[in-house]
Amino acid sequence: MQINVIGSGYVGTTLAACLADLGHDVLAIDIDEEVVAALNDGRAPIHEPGLDDLIAEHAGDRLRATTSYERVPEAEVTFLAIQTPSREDGSIDAAPLAAAAEMTGEVLDGTDDDHLVVVKSTITPPALAEVRTAVLDATGDTTGRISVATNPEFLREGTAVEDFLSPEKIVLGADEQWATERLEAVYEPLLADHDAHVVRTDPDTAMLIKYANNAFLATKISLINDIGNVCKEFGVDAYEVADAIGMDDRIGERFLRSGVGYGGSCFPKDVAALIATxxxxxxxxxxxxxxxELNDHQPERMLDLLEEHVDVEGERVAVLGLAFKPGTDDTRNSRAIPIIEGLQERSAEVVGYDPVATENMREHFPDIEYADSPAEALDGAVGALVVTDWDEFATLGDAFETMAEPVVIDGRRIVAPSNDLTYEGLTW
Known part of the structure; x- marks a missing residue:
């Protein structure tokens, strides 16, 4: 099947590469010429495990990239994977997506074949109505030849390729039977090999399934963090409590690792958008x-714990982990951002370290110091705040010995406590 994917961010790039791996001929369309050049050269424009290999394998064959919409009508399906930034009130700005939808509709105007436009971006029902109108008004179609469907993604950054190729569920939101069948055809290679749940519903319901999914998980994280804060007050290990309650199949063991909170492009944005809507x-x-509210408060608790042990004014403090989670270079809504801001408000000299996310964080904080290794970040520091649970932080060993004051506040339960450290777990 010939498929277009418009937008080459985290979702669009992963979608395009994985669809090519399923055997489809995929055209990635993006306005960024550097991103297009990277894809055509067989390079991933983002850091995501497994993505480089897929793009290198399929670039120039089943995966091609362009800045032009000219070839859109040649395909049977066009996915829209355009970012929808948040407004100040938490609602989403669908204007970039609607603009891409309108351009898609314009090039489909006058074609005779059925064409399925699939919204992959996460948008609310009112925004979906705006996008649908943009497509259909531009095509002028009144015959049902053009259909607008939704197909929300449930990918986790750091395991996005694995999640796509081994899905737990696939949600298909379409109003016409032919549109549902065409979406099923897109995923047929996956459905033949994996026992994934397939949800067939209407477009609005499909989108609200996505929002409800992320809102539930974000709330679960905030609840276990709240419980963890209570446990900390009584000297109780919140992880031991979580292990026990996770045995209850009504609760489940996943997303019970209390700490400094969630970040990324999905949970904060989607919860805020659902509230605003x-x-x-x-x-x-x-x-x-x-x-x-709870999620926003966790970084402040972490800073308060540090100040119980050291005065950071004018002192070097290491922030270990800048990405919002391990396995990605994405710093959007990373908990390191409020941590660094809080340290700057306290006049600390901040040094940050991350194995892959330094350049992205440098866009937020161009004036702080960035280290090339954890040992360099820790050298001479009066405190270390562990914000991302990269595996290498579990084996730092002697690196803490070079600190001026070996005070470690662990927000992810990754550092091994020792007698040589003043160690505080955020919720344990």
């Missing part, structure tokens, strides 16, 4: 608001 309809969701 609900409030626009006249309902204020108290639990979702509490989840955000």
């Amino acid at each position: 609900a409030e626009n309809q006249g309902y204020t969701p108290p639990v979702l608001n509490a989840a955000i």
